[in-house]
Amino acid sequence: MSVTRLFVGADLAAGGEAPLDEAQVHYLRNVMRRPDSSPLLLFNGRDGEWRGTLSSRGKKAAVAEVGERTREQAPEPDVWLCFAPVKRARIDYIAEKATELGVSVLQPVVTRHTAVERVNVGRLRANAVEAAEQTERLTVPEVRDSIDLGKLLDAWPEGRRLMMCDETGGGPPIAEALSQLDEAARTAPWAIVIGPEGGFAEAELQALRRIKDVTSVGLGPRILRADTAALAALACWQALLGDWRRPTPRLSGDYRASRVTV
Template identity: 45%
Template sequence: MPRSHAHLARLFVEPDLAAGGNLTLGKDQSLYLAAVLRKGVGDEVVLFNGRDGAWLCRLTGDSKKSVTLEIIEQIAPQTPKSDFWYGFAPLKSERLDYVVQKAVEMGVGTIQPVMTQFTQVHRLKPDRLSANAVEAAEQCEVLNVPEIAAEISLDRLLADWPETHGTRTLLFADEGEASSSPVAALERLAGQSIGLLIGPEGGFSDAEREKLHAQPFVIPISLGPRILRADTAAVAAMALIQAIIGDWR
């Protein structure tokens, strides 16, 4: 997005966006703009919906219950959806929020909670996961909000993988691997569809590691000589993937 628009508030909306259109926001977003950000008639904001790019819009009504806007012009084209799949064993509260937000910032296309033997959290709130993904996209000028896939057990994920993911390779951060650089292993996967699986605090159980190693579509990687927290491991692995074979190139 041009830097001249970088200072404007950004909101994710569901309706289609096109020049000359008009839009009325719901109560929560109207309250946010009118009461929290104190936006009034004539002020500009940026709207995006994950399909039509980013659009400069101008407030034509500033009621705290229903802000209305005129859609002026597209200021950034829609970016294609990322093919990067990220699965993780859910963590507790703030750290769960953190990994979802960082996955959005790192360009993940699909986020899926995966239940493992040592998973700490077993009751998720999908709405909270989605809200965190939207908030991260709004703050970081991301035009694609990742899909939040339904939680799944590790056993079911592996059993269904060939059918649901085709030829996608699944990388998993394996604490049991001898410390080594993952660069060479990743370079061999250039141009392929990639998935990343991060386990819970305490790692995968021995039985889970054995099952993962037995799958022909799974490649274990080391993240170096230090034991990383699950949220740190996720960010480190996503950064490596994007830098070596992803869209940072």
């Protein structure tokens, strides 16, 4: 039987209990039809991954009883995705796929040509949680509130490198640019910034280029939609600087986890 994998907020330790929220209880009981004592996999972004079993606490409540640890918590790449919000279905897609690709922070940024004014951070986080459950990540990316691009750049953290996807064609090919970095740059924390469908305003491009540790890159000869560009850039970064360079670990012990969209 496939094993449902759940993100929980509680600390995880052998012999403990992790409360399940209402949506998780509904999913396990009414969608998956899991009886008491059904096996689970649990993670919280801090304590690794653990085996668990479902245990009812009344008609509408349940907990996961925590068993043995299956995987230790491991470091993950520190890469932010800073992106101009797009329409609902496509921004959901960005959150889901960027989580699968290992992003550590999802940061919506408002630019002069951003067409979407409001971002549902709760919905983005729900998409990120579900993607982390499905892909066997040990963490869920942080989803931040929208911020004006200028304010983000004014408070840019010292030492965090910035990869700017330059739609003007001013940057070298992404593989060339990243492969030529020195070791200090390759191992530094990073962020990727993607502009809106209408592109960055000239003043925004100038502000981006003033960042101390900025690397301008091109994404090929074709015009990419904003969501495509975000994921293409992130995939290239993982392949050249991230954890795609390391051997793939064996996941989830002796069985596979499952989580379906409902």
